[in-house]
Amino acid sequence: MTGLLVQLNKSTNMRKVIYRQFGDESVLEVTEQAVPGIEKDQLLIRVKAVSINPLDWKVYGGEMKLMSGSTFPKSVGIDFSGIVEQTGSAVTRFTAGDAVIGVLDVFKGGALADFLVVKESDIAPKPANISFEKAAALPVTGLSAIQIIDQLAAVSANQEVLINGATGGIGVFAVQIAKKRGARVTAVVSTKGVAEAAKWGADTVIDYTKQDIKLLNRRFDAVIDLSTTLSFNQAKILMKPKAVFVTTLPSPLTLIYSFVNNLISGQKLKVLIVKPTIEGLNTLTNLAEAGLQIVLDKTYSFTNVRDAYREARRGKLIGKSVIVLD
Template identity: 85%
Template sequence: MRKVMYNQFGDESVLNIIEQAVPTIEKDQLLIRVKAVSINPLDWKVYGGEMKLMSGSKFPKSVGIDFSGIVEQTGSAVTRFTAGDAVIGLLDVFKGGALADYISVKVTDIAPKPVKISFEQAAALPVTGLSALQIIDQLAAVGANQDVLINGATGGIGVFAVQIAKKRGARVTAVVSTKGIAEAKKWGADMVVDYTKQPIQLLTQKFDVIIDLSTKLSFTKAKSLMKPKAVFVSTLPSPLALISSFINNLFSGQKHKILIVKPTAQGLNTLTKLAEADLQIVLDKTYPLTNVRDAYGEARRGKLIGKSVIVLD
């Protein structure tokens, strides 16, 4: 089978498709034939070496976190799924390994694929969807009538964060580029700010929650936009950021929370229910596995709306 691996940190040129044996499974595992894998910013932060304290520096390493696929085989202790079931899931966010024709997973790593969406859409759901749920419901605890600013609202997490925040009754201000204005309005944003024409630092409104998904708005800069008891959420879990946020939160009413995705079966099942209802899933572009370097290069450099997905034959 094919699998994407790398033997050193670097840019997309370090990614190679190699041949490996199909993995064997333990009694509590399932063998999944992968149909699609989504691209996440965390992927290139890991293979670029930015997360080596979390991912380690031992090679070879694998790529790809969330996936959709079909159950090929089940271990003797598995009762919830059978061969032929369509599923979504995700692997360890710092180790990856989903970019392969076959992967072995535990039952807790997967959930049934929503029937009404494609495998490509399904692959785009787990990491960014769980991230949005964790930010909105746990880190920020967004509630009715709160004012929420989402910076980078048309990226993978932003698509879901806007929609879920609205479901929780918040008033959402989405910060986007010009080409994302119509999309953000379609997802339910109450106000849309085009950062190419209006710097968010010049906004006069104060917010209960500020979610930075662009990685360009620091907590220090966001403070002027925050209410006294507001929460700022960022998505860069560097050791320095974790330490500084911990110290800040001991003494300041303005809290700095950092997302570290914690996958749960309950979260995956919540996402599938949302997707079966009315949650919009937006794909920017799909690629064949043979174009894996181009896929990651374009995703890392581009201004995407939604997610890019790699499709396995």
């Protein structure tokens, strides 16, 4: 521990991305701040990579004010990979030098920094068989996929599942996990994602540029909209009488509508609100160690953070984009 403290004392400052008002990527700025100290139940993590999530720009764009609040400055970055730099006296599961993955409060962020402070419940061991870049892409979208498939849609063997936006960050994992649960998966993708979705195990792959899914003469037990291009009302024609529709847009209006609808209709509307748990993180690491495919579209340097978010927000990615700290 002494050696680590000496190393930290050589440089007491770090880089951290913050924003002081809501807006587009131009509000993001790289600042220099003091390396934070830790309490006895906390760990200091040297961050290696941070993934980009759609929730990031929804928060810094001001779409989630009710959840994030309007007090500035605010921080960016939810899930990360890194190395334990220092541990508090009450920490028992990790020691300095351990490689980890983790996830922060989804509405507060703060992972885009050279160092960050976490509790043991925020992190899990990094799978040894994947890189730090791939590990950073795992927590938020992986946890989202598990929550959608196992809890919201409650997918089981032989069910018919439609995944719209199947090559995005969540979709990569949702296809694979739904197949592990024994479902028959129909993946809706762009032309460049057709081969990828088939590789992940989708039984049927639909290129939305060539076929309108709303005209499909099929009915599904679960319709999962990850691209936010299909409304619940539009999806009803694709749903069996007792089917579930899952959306990833947790607006207050949608939450109210889902509550009312689910009281009176057999066709249920479920809204994803990511709830990270240590059990979920451990499930993800086990899946990764067992061969879960993690797809990176592009990696960026810390100094190109604005470009990274700007390009990610334009969409059309296969998998995730990641910012690498050097």
